[in-house]
Amino acid sequence: MIDQAWLRQRLTELKLGFMFLTQLPLRHDAEVAKGDLARALWSAPLVGVVVGFAGAIVFSIALVLHVPLLPAAVLTVAATTLLTGALHDDGLADVADGFGGGATRERKLEIMRDSRIGTYGVVALILSFMLRVCAIAELGDDMAVLAALIAAHAGGRAAIPLFMHIVPSARADGLAADAGVPSQTVSLVAVVIGAAALLAGLDIKGGIIALLLLAGAGAFMAWLSWRQIQGQTGDVLGALEQVGEIIVLLIAAAIVATPR
Template identity: 45%
Template sequence: MPKLDPIRDLRAGLSLLTRLPLPPPATFPNPPAVWVWPLVGGLVGTISAGIAMAGLTLGLPANLAAALLLAMSAVLTGALHEDGLADCADGFWGGWTRARRLEIMKDSHIGSYGVMALILVSLGRWSAATVLLGHGHWPALIAAAILSRVPMAVLMATLPNARGSGLSAAVGRPTGSMAALAIGVALAAALALTGIAGLGMALAVLSACVGIAALARAKIGGQTGDVLGASQQLAELAAVAAACALLA
């Protein structure tokens, strides 16, 4: 395993996955230090859940607090993952060939498949967040944010880059040990936050990861930055859905 530098690695992860106004490290780790990505997700989830809880304290109903949660998460990440979800939906189902799918995914315009994917996944996340906030299970929302960053690391380590360019290719391919460490970090944090329910949430995320990996391989022969973003969104939806079933 490459040598870990927690401060550098965390600064690199925050620079890549958020829009927080923090200075990037002088040099980015190569291969990428994906082990910190769950920690970045934890920071995003903590800030977002904190805003939602503040809304509840001020008298907002759970559904509006949940909307604040999703909005803050999108602001903190620059809607990076939502953009990937929309591009994947448009490309995977809007093109008949691998080349055409990749071309559509690169297009900055959004089509009907992308719109529907954003609506349905956001609606699912909002509904689950409403339930969890209403029952006082806000730590599960942070755990979901943490766990949902793991598929990005796993897909980068296990699938070839389908395009050979773009953000995913520029970041580089992480080692298997780095991806495994990301899994360990995320699972430990989820268990600490939600107890045994964290294991069920992790299994739901695993299912989402396997599904998106199989779909990406079939549609474009590997992963891209858009696939990674889509995996985060679908994994978070799977995690909060499992949390609702197990906790609410």
Template identity: 50%
Template structure:
């Protein structure tokens, strides 16, 4: 139980802006080990966004506006951590001609046209998918499932790919233990099936895995492995996929 609570603190402190102090007794590989509970924290993030969505709908806000408000609340909670990764990957892979130049662009804090377009598409697709869900509580379930499933891509990519750099967030996180990966994937599957139902849940899992797998292959070819930005981009792609699956009739 102490280990679980420590991992929840580490995961919450990493994935959100909540004032959670890093545990004093945390081992060097604490972040990698905490990835088994990433889906739990992700579900909580999605639930918070879902409550903002349901509240906005309850006040009579149009569905699309409520969806954008929910995504804004989620971005505030996470500090737009994953959106930043998506923008950096889009700029780097779109504008870099070789590995060194791609990594240089990804490290640049400025955002370019590829990154801007990626963010517009990500927010637009997620908002449109959420707005297509008629029931407020179905939207809450979809956001919680998307939060859980999409955060399971982080330990998966860490297991599939070597770090592209010797420094940075991706390299510093370490490799998630096989047990942590198995637990994370299991939790993601449970959340998807329980919250979305068998059909939509299976579709969400498949649709989330496909872009994460494709991005992993692209990252291996372009830069030789993963970075923190690649992990963030994978989360965003998976979240879009899950919400689109949930919105499908």
């Protein structure tokens, strides 16, 4: 029999995950203490499942209305971006601006905290949106898009707690520092959920390839963020999600495009 207190705690953590990673209007009356978010981040890939499902619904509606594939894909990415409040997109842009435009660690962190966007950030966002839109349009079929979006959004978020567990925060304050450090158990649960979504959304071969590429991308991001700013920030985590999402969508598109 499931322990009721344990279940309530997990449901609270799931709600915190949705509150932090989406724009859904959820209420949480209790004060969120430092460490609460870190404990809740096992839910990040589950949040990704919901975001991907929402995007797939938009794509299916667009097809029913006879919207061509390319604008249907644009609407799909717009919907997922709206649902997440462009949280990860903002991180990608800030990392591109900071890592590309700052000469010192301090200057890079200053640029990343600046709300203004620069040339590197604009280019990064353009490339990100183009790659995701083109990959979704290539999938064509609404069921293929559903599987790919769930895999991409879950897989892209699954590495976030593990990344936070391994790479220390670059700042004493800020979003990532305030969240705390996810435990090894939280990180492992998120990875397992993300891996399951990848294997279910892609075929076995594609899922394994995605896992390997995501691991490589995570290792590269860890090396790059340490080299650039000696740690990670919330922006780095957002960029990590975007890179992972793109990788999975491109793999899904490649599977569809490969002759059987």
